[in-house]
Amino acid sequence: MKEQAPALIIAIPLLISFINIPVGLLRRSLCYPLTIIATFSCLYLSFIIADTVINSGNISYRLGGWEPPWGIEYAIDHLNAYMLIIVSLVSFVVSVYSKKSIEKELAREKIIYFYTIYLLLVAGLLGILATGDLFNLFVFLEIASLAGYALVAIGDKRAPLATFNYIIMGTIGACFYLLGVGYLYIVTGSLNIADLTKLLPPLYHSRVVLVAFAFFIVGVAIKIALFPLHTWLPDAYTHAPSTVSAFVAATMTKVGAYAMIRIMFTVFEPSFSLETLPTTEILGWVASAAMMFGCIMALAQNDLKRMLAYILVAEVGYIVMGVSVGNREGFTGSVLHILNDSFMMVSLFLITGAIMYKEGHRNINNLFSLHKKMPITMGCFIIAAISMVGVPPTAGFFSKWYLILGAIDAQKWFFVAFLLLSSLMVAVAFFRIIQSTFFKPSENHNAHEEPLRDEVPFSMLLPIVVITVSLLIIGFLSGQIIDSLIQHTVPKGF
Amino acid sequence: METITSITPIIIISTSLVATFLIFFTGDMSKNLREAWTILAAIIKFGFVMSMLPLILEGKIIEYTVISIVPGLTIQFKVDALGIFFAILASFLWIITSFYSIGYMRSLNEHAQTRYFCCFAIALSATMGVAMSGNMFTTFLFYEIITLCTYPLVAHKETPEALQGARRYIAYLLGTSIAFQLTAVFLTYSAVGTLDFSDKGLLNNARAAGISDLFLTITFVLYMAGITKAALMPFHSWLPAAMVAPTPVSALLHAVAVVKTGVFVVVKVVLHVFGVNLLTELGLGTALAYVASFTIIVASVIALKQNNLKARLAYSTVSQLSYVILGVALLTPSAIAGSIMHIVLHAFGKITLFFTAGAIYVAAHKTEISQLDGIGKKMPFTMAAFTLGSLSMIGIPPLGGFLSKWYIGIGALEAHQLPIIAVLVGSTILNACYFLPIVYAAFFKEAKHDEHHGHGHSRHGFEEAPAIMVIPLVLTAIGAVALFIAPSIFLDLARLVVTSVTGGN
Numbered sequence: 001m002k003e004q005a006p007a008l009i010i011a012i013p014l015l016i017s018f019i020n021i022p023v024g025l026l027r028r029s030l031c032y033p034l035t036i037i038a039t040f041s042c043l044y045l046s047f048i049i050a051d052t053v054i055n056s057g058n059i060s061y062r063l064g065g066w067e068p069p070w071g072i073e074y075a076i077d078h079l080n081a082y083m084l085i086i087v088s089l090v091s092f093v094v095s096v097y098s099k100k101s102i103e104k105e106l107a108r109e110k111i112i113y114f115y116t117i118y119l120l121l122v123a124g125l126l127g128i129l130a131t132g133d134l135f136n137l138f139v140f141l142e143i144a145s146l147a148g149y150a151l152v153a154i155g156d157k158r159a160p161l162a163t164f165n166y167i168i169m170g171t172i173g174a175c176f177y178l179l180g181v182g183y184l185y186i187v188t189g190s191l192n193i194a195d196l197t198k199l200l201p202p203l204y205h206s207r208v209v210l211v212a213f214a215f216f217i218v219g220v221a222i223k224i225a226l227f228p229l230h231t232w233l234p235d236a237y238t239h240a241p242s243t244v245s246a247f248v249a250a251t252m253t254k255v256g257a258y259a260m261i262r263i264m265f266t267v268f269e270p271s272f273s274l275e276t277l278p279t280t281e282i283l284g285w286v287a288s289a290a291m292m293f294g295c296i297m298a299l300a301q302n303d304l305k306r307m308l309a310y311i312l313v314a315e316v317g318y319i320v321m322g323v324s325v326g327n328r329e330g331f332t333g334s335v336l337h338i339l340n341d342s343f344m345m346v347s348l349f350l351i352t353g354a355i356m357y358k359e360g361h362r363n364i365n366n367l368f369s370l371h372k373k374m375p376i377t378m379g380c381f382i383i384a385a386i387s388m389v390g391v392p393p394t395a396g397f398f399s400k401w402y403l404i405l406g407a408i409d410a411q412k413w414f415f416v417a418f419l420l421l422s423s424l425m426v427a428v429a430f431f432r433i434i435q436s437t438f439f440k441p442s443e444n445h446n447a448h449e450e451p452l453r454d455e456v457p458f459s460m461l462l463p464i465v466v467i468t469v470s471l472l473i474i475g476f477l478s479g480q481i482i483d484s485l486i487q488h489t490v491p492k493g494f
Numbered sequence: 495m496e497t498i499t500s501i502t503p504i505i506i507i508s509t510s511l512v513a514t515f516l517i518f519f520t521g522d523m524s525k526n527l528r529e530a531w532t533i534l535a536a537i538i539k540f541g542f543v544m545s546m547l548p549l550i551l552e553g554k555i556i557e558y559t560v561i562s563i564v565p566g567l568t569i570q571f572k573v574d575a576l577g578i579f580f581a582i583l584a585s586f587l588w589i590i591t592s593f594y595s596i597g598y599m600r601s602l603n604e605h606a607q608t609r610y611f612c613c614f615a616i617a618l619s620a621t622m623g624v625a626m627s628g629n630m631f632t633t634f635l636f637y638e639i640i641t642l643c644t645y646p647l648v649a650h651k652e653t654p655e656a657l658q659g660a661r662r663y664i665a666y667l668l669g670t671s672i673a674f675q676l677t678a679v680f681l682t683y684s685a686v687g688t689l690d691f692s693d694k695g696l697l698n699n700a701r702a703a704g705i706s707d708l709f710l711t712i713t714f715v716l717y718m719a720g721i722t723k724a725a726l727m728p729f730h731s732w733l734p735a736a737m738v739a740p741t742p743v744s745a746l747l748h749a750v751a752v753v754k755t756g757v758f759v760v761v762k763v764v765l766h767v768f769g770v771n772l773l774t775e776l777g778l779g780t781a782l783a784y785v786a787s788f789t790i791i792v793a794s795v796i797a798l799k800q801n802n803l804k805a806r807l808a809y810s811t812v813s814q815l816s817y818v819i820l821g822v823a824l825l826t827p828s829a830i831a832g833s834i835m836h837i838v839l840h841a842f843g844k845i846t847l848f849f850t851a852g853a854i855y856v857a858a859h860k861t862e863i864s865q866l867d868g869i870g871k872k873m874p875f876t877m878a879a880f881t882l883g884s885l886s887m888i889g890i891p892p893l894g895g896f897l898s899k900w901y902i903g904i905g906a907l908e909a910h911q912l913p914i915i916a917v918l919v920g921s922t923i924l925n926a927c928y929f930l931p932i933v934y935a936a937f938f939k940e941a942k943h944d945e946h947h948g949h950g951h952s953r954h955g956f957e958e959a960p961a962i963m964v965i966p967l968v969l970t971a972i973g974a975v976a977l978f979i980a981p982s983i984f985l986d987l988a989r990l991v992v993t994s995v996t997g998g999n
Contacts, residue, residue, distance in 0.1 A: 386642065390672070391638045391668075392631070392634065398564060401564070401567065405683065408681070409684065416680070420676065424672055427672065428665070431668075435657060435661065438646075439656075439660070476563055478564050479564040479567075482564060
């Protein structure tokens with residue numbers, strides 16, 4: 001099984017996703033355990049893969065036994081292994097959480113299809129991460145995106161319009177990406193990433209290659225909602241069901257960021273991305289704009305989920321910023337921030353889902369005395385918020401530490417200022433919520449008696465607590481995570 | 495210098511953390527049990543702090559590395575003379591404040607007492623963390639924890655004014671610490687690749703390593719702007735705003751733990767991050783001394799205008815904190831000693847004053863200075879303590895406050911900074927101007943009978959606050975006197991600090 005792990009980690013969710021439909025039509029209650037089994041297997045396999053990579057080096061798996069570059073290769077190094085763990089962990093946690101939340105928010109007959117599409121999305125994302133083939137990556141990107149559109153569309157009544165925007169933007173992004181793949185195929189005749197790495201350097205000044213690179217970056221930038229191509233994200237993530245928002249917010253943009261890193265530093269050499277074109281310079285400033293814009297917009301929101309969506313736009317800026325400064329610290333910070341931000345986003349979106357479950361709305365100004373009703377949930381909210389702001393010893397601090405050190409090392413003082421300024425704005429955004437939920441007395445006058453404790457069901461509470469506590473643990477383990485995985489992902493020459 | 499590895503620092507920090515859990519889980523069961531945990535933790539904590547004292551006095555350093563998270567970011571404790579000085583002060587005053595808090599909270603029948611005592615205990619843990627930290631990261635970590643866990647204390651009343659004050663509190667403290675202090679930490683690390691405190695200053699060799707003066711100056715300015723807990727002008731306005739908190743909170747946190755953490759970190763940055771040599775070469779010490787002088791005078795003038803007793807005390811605190819900064823900024827041995835002594839001397843004086851303000855509020859429900867006429871006759875013990883506290887603030891022998899002013903004055907002469915002497919004299923006069931009228935009114939003016947006539951004039955004799963509140967404030971007042979007569983332990987520790995930071999010259 002160890003040898004087959006890279007294929008199994010995609011095959012299992014894909015197969016169970018289809019099994020879900022016939023099984024679900026017979027007995028709807030079986031979908032949930034099946035999904036948990038699938039995501040748990042992925043989690044288990046991702047650890048096996050990571051263990052193999054750490055102890056015996058990179059994995060190259062030939063699908064169907066065909067030799068690359070003709071056959072499809074699944075090439076897994078430290079970066080893939082790291083990302084696989086993040087995505088499968090998040091998918092497992094969210095699937096545990098999903099049951100009650102979905103039952104409350106969705107019509108009953110939709111539940112089967114929800115789980116089917118959910119697993120399809122998981123399979124797509126894991127596929128993007130495992131594959132070593134640019135076209136195969138496109139295929140999985142589309143699987144994930146299509147599943148994503150469907151999941152967003154089953155949300156509230158404004159979800160269809162949001163999804164429509166999302167589809168238009170997402171499809172444009174996919175087109176750009178596919179054009180890039182096509183251009184590279186024209187000049188090199190290969191789609192295998194490792195093969196392209198060898199074939200491309202002599203062609204670096206070919207106009208076709210330069211355009212292909214630009215297409216890749218724009219295509220991926222739309223997928224990760226990099227400012228100013230983020231317009232689809234806030235609507236889509238606000239109107240999607242809580243469970244879906246939590247999962248896509250934590251994984252979609254991160255997997256996109258992975259694709260960007262792969263293209264910039266593996267398909268092309270770091271020297272190309274850093275020097276031949278002013279890509280990193282542009283990306284750095286765009287990322288700064290994303291951080292500022294995301295935070296400012298977050299401050300203006302009254303819907304908790306929409307605020308988180310804008311913070312996500314800012315967080316994408318952080319990740320891109322770290323990559324763009326082009327040194328070891330910045331890159332480490334980015335990769336670490338992918339992990340931290342997924343966890344923070346899952347935690348906060350799950351908490352939002354829990355508030356939605358109990359209160360029925362998410363308006364920041366109308367949430368009173370929540371700490372008395374839901375003390376555990378709101379305790380987790382505080383930890384996640386503090387981590388978002390980047391206060392030690394929570395995880396968020398350590399990635400920011402590296403990001404800022406990277407910016408200082410590169411002498412990009414404006415970036416340092418932007419990073420700190422956006423931390424401050426995030427702090428303001430969250431303290432606004434903490435103040436209104438914890439300290440503002442209810443305007444409802446008959447509510448003088450203490451509100452009763454009323455937590456969400458255990459199956460929702462446990463994932464929230466686990467993921468939030470892990471924010472503290474990850475914080476303390478940052479050094480080990482960097483030593484065992486992240487330091488090997490830093491491109492040569494950094 | 496000998497270094498001993500010991501887990502005592504961990505025990506000290508975890509005592510009140512354990513207490514926090516016990517308070518939280520037993521809070522709803524029994525009030526007495528809950529308060530017992532606070533008192534027990536306070537006493538145990540003080541005991542452990544004192545157990546380290548003999549070793550420190552022998553010139554040893556107690557060290558413990560908890561975890562090295564990533565290179566450069568290590569949670570490490572290193573207890574030296576300066577650290578234990580602050581630890582003793584804060585842990586001792588916690589015991590007294592705990593008794594006082596219990597009296598205050600019960601007399602006023604305040605709400606959310608469990609939350610209050612929990613946050614209080616965490617704040618003390620974090621203060622110990624700052625006191626004993628061995629590098630700038632650990633300091634920053636606990637500095638932020640203090641900010642976060644005192645926010646609920648400031649917002650305690652949950653009224654719009656309390657929320658507004660708390661909002662300003664958190665905005666100033668968290669905002670500047672992230673924007674400026676954290677940046678300064680980054681710059682320090684990127685310059686020398688370490689954050690460990692050292693007696694000569696961790697940036698001492700930075701100039702030799704080719705770091706520009708401009709870079710160092712910017713870093714220093716960022717530190718001073720970022721350590722807002724020290725209430726250096728123009729970043730002081732959170733302190734008066736935070737006076738909406740219950741009085742015991744103002745007393746311990748805003749006269750001792752929070753603000754003293756601020757000046758303590760300033761002292762740390764001056765002595766252990768930059769070092770006496772470097773700051774003398776850059777001339778930044780003198781610049782800081784003048785900013786501090788400005789704060790001393792201006793805050794005192796503002797204090798004169800305040801009619802609310804706690805607001806006047808708050809501005810007095812702003813002014814007095816800058817004495818500590820002024821002393822250490824002069825960079826001469828006597829001034830540093832005076833500055834460190836002022837941390838403890840001001841603490842005893844100011845906590846007494848805040849305690850009396852709370853006692854007056856509990857016993858007579860008065861908050862404004864103009865209402866205090868004749869109150870000395872009803873509350874003689876309280877007002878006697880108030881008198882001692884204000885005399886100590888003014889710096890009249892035989893009260894503690896005199897000692898530190900004396901040392902700082904000598905330090906100013908050593909540094910050939912005569913204008914500083916004028917500042918000291920001027921501020922002493924201003925202190926007298928805003929404290930003595932209160933004392934005069936309390937003892938020598940007749941009470942206005944038209945106020946509170948429902949119960950005001952019908953009773954004669956003493957109307958003191960409960961004994962559990964009066965005894966602590968009398969004790970701290972006696973402490974202020976005792977520290978003048980026998981400052982030995984604190985003075986020895988201050989001298990140890992001075993030798994270690996200036997010893998090489």
